[in-house]
Amino acid sequence: MSHAVAPAAIQTWSTEAVPQHQRLDYWIGAICEGFLEMDVTSTEARTFGATLESVPLGPLGVNRVRGTAQDVYRTRRAIAHSRSNYYYLLCKTDSPWVVVQDDRSARMLPGDVVLVDSRRCYAFHLLQSADTISLELPTAWVDAWLPDAGDLVAHRLDGRTGWGGVLAGFAQQLSPEVAARPPLPPALLTDQLGGLLSLAFGQSAAMPAAPDRGGRAALRQRVLDATRERHAEPGLTAAGVARELGISERSLHRCLADGATTFATALTGFRMQVAQRMLADARFDRLSVAEIGFRVGLSDASHFVRQCRRHLGHTPGELRRLR
Structure with a gap:
């Protein structure tokens, strides 16, 4: 016999509930209530907006x-004030982002999956948007499926x-709407997720650490993508990108x-591409040459001018006049 089960209520927090100037503060409170204590910053504070939808699925x-x-940060102070802790399995499908935990970091591509542990400090750098499915997993539940879970955090x-x-596809299907009206008993869905965790992370642990020559083409593209994504960081180094990618x-x-x-050539090329685009666009005329240099990762204005002359053939001022 089948038994009808009333759908679970989806709890929702939205910054639309408060005036624009209060939205980032509201959001920090919302994630502290809906998730755990965390700090949030945003370079788009003036136009900030976000929503969080949450629903239980069995123990998850x-x-x-x-x-x-x-940018989201789980700090030692926040950990000390938390009554509960979890693992989180995260999947973001629309744009790349970066996850950092302990001394490990990974650049995540759309659709990738990563596990983090709220008992240890972490940071999420959501560079274009924050659109993410986040599955909250009790630590004891994860440990039953992954005995070495602590060694697998921040692993792409x-x-x-x-x-x-397969795990990514399953996680993407576990939307709040599906969890509120599960197509199968929650115990079956959570067991399926646990089995896929074991299979996916077991396969990952068995993979060779170093790519062969053929695989270096794909690795090279990952390096270039990560460098392009982080070109605006002053002082960006090859060592920093290598740490992010786990190589x-x-x-x-x-x-x-x-x-x-x-x-160095790749990083300079990305910076000059963006600088050239900004200098050719009248909408950026309100920015000084030094400000444009800073936005592409060059904090020294004179160095920025020299780089433009060398790589673009003109100084920034000349490029503006020539458009």
Whole structure:
């Protein structure tokens, strides 16, 4: 016999509930209430907006975040004030982002999956948007499926291939709406998720750490994508990008050399592309040359002028006059 089960209520927090100047503060309170204590900053505070939808699924929690680009931090102070802790399995499908936990970081591509532990400090750098499915997993539940879960945090699972792809597809289907009206008993769905966790992370642990020569083309593209994404960071180094991708600095330089380029050349090229675009657009005339240089990662205005003359053939002022 089947038994009808009343749908669970989806709890929703939205910054639309408060005036614009209060929205970032409201959002910090919302995620502290709906998730855990965390800090949030955003370069788009003046136009900030976000929503959080949350619903339980058996012992788990299904959460969907939508909103403006932001940086989220789980600090030691927040950990000390938290009564409960969880693992979180996160999947973001629309744009790349960066996750950091302990001394490990990973650049996540759309559709990839990652696990984090709220008992340890972490940071999420949601560079274009915050749209993410976040599954809240009790620590004891995760430990039953992944005995070495603590060693797997901030480890990128490719969401397009193998069991990682299957796990990513399953996680994306676990929206708040599905969790509120589950198509199968919650116990079956949560067991399915646990089994996929074991398969996906087991496969990942068995993969070779170093790519072969053929695989360096794909690695090179990841390095270039990560460098492009972070070009605006002053002082960005090859070592920093290598740490983010979980590879050695030697592997980074080797894969770039296979493509007849270097890290410095690639980084400068990305910065100059953006600078040229900004200097050609009248909407950016309100910014000084030094401000444009800072926005592309060059905090020294004179160095920025020299780089433009060398790589673009003109100074920033000349490029504005020539458009």
